[in-house]
Amino acid sequence: MSLGMYHQPVLKNRRTLLERAEKFISDIYFTDCNLRGRLHGESCPVEKLESFLSPKRIPFTEAIKQNFAPHKAGESFGPTWSTCWFRVALNVPSSWSSKEVHLLWESDGEALVWRDGQPVQGLTKEGEKTSYVISESLQEDEPHSLLLYIEVACNGLFGAGQGSMIAAPDPKRMFSVQKAELIVFHRNVQELLTDFEMMVDIVKELGDEDQRSFQALYTVNEMVNLCDPSDPGTFPRARSLATAFFNQRNGQSQHTAHAIGHCHIDSAWLWPYEETIRKCGRSWATVVRLMEKNPTFVFTCSQAQQFQWVKSWYPGLFSEIQQFVKKGQFIPVGGTWVEMDGNLPSGESMVRQFLEGQRFFNQEFGIYCKEFWLPDTFGYSAQLPQIMQGSGISNFLTQKLSWNLVNTFPHNTFFWEGLDGSKVLTHFPPGNSYEMKGKVEDLTKTVKNNKDKGRANHSAVLFGFGDGGGGPTQLMLDRLRRVQDTDGLPRVRMSTPDALFSALRSESELLCTWSGELFLELHNGTYTTEAQIKRGNRECESLLHDVEVASSLAACRDESFAYPAEKLRELWRLLLLNQFHDVIPGSCIELVVEDALRYYEDIRNSGSRLLKNALSALGSGGSSPAVFNSLPWERHEVIRVHREGDSVLALVQVPSVGLALVRPAEPLTPVSVTPQADGTVLMENGILRSVVNKDGTLASLCLVTSGREALLDGHKGNQFVLFDDVPLYWDAWDVMDYHLQTRKPVVEVVQAAHVLSSDPLRATVRFSLRVSEKTTITQDIVLDAMCPYLKFNTQVVWEESHKFLKVEFPVRVHSPSATYEIQFGHLQRPTHRNTSWDWARFEVWGHKWADLSEHNFGVALLNDCKYGHSVFKNTMTLSLLRAPKAPDAHADMGSHQFTYAIMPHAGSFQESSVIQCAYNMNCPLRPLQCSPQTGPWRTFSVSSAAVVLETIKQAEEQSRTLVLRLYESHGSTVTATICTSLPVKEAWHCDLLERRDQSRPAQLTTQGIRLQFEPFQIVSLLLVLR
């Protein structure tokens, strides 16, 4: 190539030539004589700077009514989480005509500029945004005087961690505005600086084995020779050298990088929910400004909740966004309400994430998202592919598995096959980031790291500051524009997720398939951290389930009963919000935990009221005690009922999805509890026989009919164990493999096991243990008549630092794999540590139960609010409490209450109703009052035990129509008949968004609705009632 005349001589000293070019654009060295030093021209102070400090986050209209006082740059304000509003009067010197004029604003708090009552741009030093453009070329007739408001939040992009990013926030941090002045901005210097930066980076990134790197080296060196920083007349020649280099094209086979603007905003993390609303305002206002100047700029944005926030807080900005959505530049993605945790939400919760998300995107923008977008969560359930497909989504983008600590995930582009065989096209951007900066390094990494070379020739490059918001900058766009087709670098195309996935799908013949869950080998402490949040989630999932079932039935029975659709939507959205991927995992600051617990309290209060309304409609104003069963099978249980001011135990039999009066009934076999001479206590109910040691451990647990002992010889069940729990960095997130070496049984008995109560219906044995000076455990071991499991109602006063409490059951079962409940199904994980893939799963997640079975016998461990499990060889372990100190310094301190249960069983867990028992433990029978003539009645029953009727709700905006959601829970192919007492006119299959499939009416027979199921299949029906 001919790049013009070179200055001579050029020695073969790569290092000095490269560093010379670097120093020429350095913002630290030689700025007195280098190019960087020429970026800004004249400056002038702002005319007037005034401020007003607000402890609360207040709207603009309220802020501007306050009394503003004079403020000097450099003065401090704060503390953390307050807001300083600035009124800034500007007067641009008339001598600056035809110059580019910026307001230079450097502050350590995140700022938002308001102009004429509208948010116009975010300013954050950390996010490389310190300039607000007043004019690109100042004209005579433009206003030279201007009044701006600048809202400065007293927090940085990443909150206000004391000492380190994830440390608990420093509540006393003070902030300041270091610079507030008008400057003349030299755009020609900026453009040349960007050329230089890209050339220098090409030299460095391609390295000394690549001839292209040397071509860049000599070109950039000559650019330095040609350019005199003090003489802008020399710039064009330097620029044309760079342009000629950038325009040397690639061959046809080059990889394509699909550059997509992005701004990952955690809905709450190191800052509270309320601050996220403002992060959205700041980041998206900036994006809209960039779109005005760059018509090809495309930006993707997930989380319907954040759009909803912006809609209600910044309606002006929201309507600008709607315009850019129409133009195809601002692209809503993901289809969910928030970017939720991928492990812990229940199956129905995950469906609701998509239902609420997709419905919102459709209502506001007239679109349904085609891709699920979850770059930053801590593992992905094996049921997600089916849930995505059911929500109109067949593409998936994430990257978090690049964080695996042990094994490198083998693909970047592949088909992900879920539990039921559903497949989605999946892409992990090979750059392993969702916040690239459009730099050369991002592009070369994308090609080098791609593990599907030769199979997939397209990748995503997501650029823009993220996590704490911020988003793309003009500089990132300028970088990418220069190298759209530059020999040696991937081809760069400003693109959309749709274009990316279409390109990948059209060349997908060689792609591999990964079957089953995407397990993240890191952050495994998040199944346990912040136990109250986990408990709130589980309880509220079960409460909203019951409210929907009871309200659906009440609306069917009583025309005057109004189904509380709006209130339910509001409560669901709160629950879904708390499932955000730093809230339900417990990886957030204390302020967020407080908000989350308050939301759960709101759901509990309002949900209980709704349930009461529905149940009293069902009871039709009677006064005899009755119970309601929301689950699709008959239940026979001991419950506590209130009768004439007394609380008494009763054995009740309640039909499936129905109710029955409480009638005195005798158990076939009464429960007995007998203290033994050796200090142990024997508990029996005709199904189980257990011996409780003085220290609360189980010496024996026997299935009475077969005489089979469930516990391993010479071992004790219900053994509490304490571990040291000091991770490498991510405190709330991580439990490391080495913690297993620090196991210490809890042995100090405060109060030995003794009979607390003895009734033919229920026996309770209580004991308490001391874990440490301040931490104690008090437990009631409860055996109910006719109940196949032994319950452990547990109270812990927990005051620890970096400890992990678990409970162990070493069982007499030998099996290479254990089974764990997940969303709408279950899966197996190994109980051995053969390979690195096996031992990396030393701590795993599961929902209501885990089971270890051999042929014809097994033991299940049930729980009412825990998610962390492990089974190694014969020992089943449930994770109970952790004590991390960052980012919440008080995580999990205080008292806790939870229940787990052990259930030995003959046959398989499917045959012995483990799944049903776990549901029963999580969905208590609900008391109500009926007239004494009420016969037991049921509304639904299912002919196959394999099929669970999970959800009964009113269809969205369709009157007299119910949605039923069922799933196959055993892993079998079955036909099931749904029998109902409701007057069904028509039944239709529908998708998870409740869109009727006109080609698939459900088969109505005299027995009911006949349905076919394949293993773990989810089926949704619309029942149109007469």
Ligand SMILES: [Zn+2]
């Ligand atoms: Zn995140």
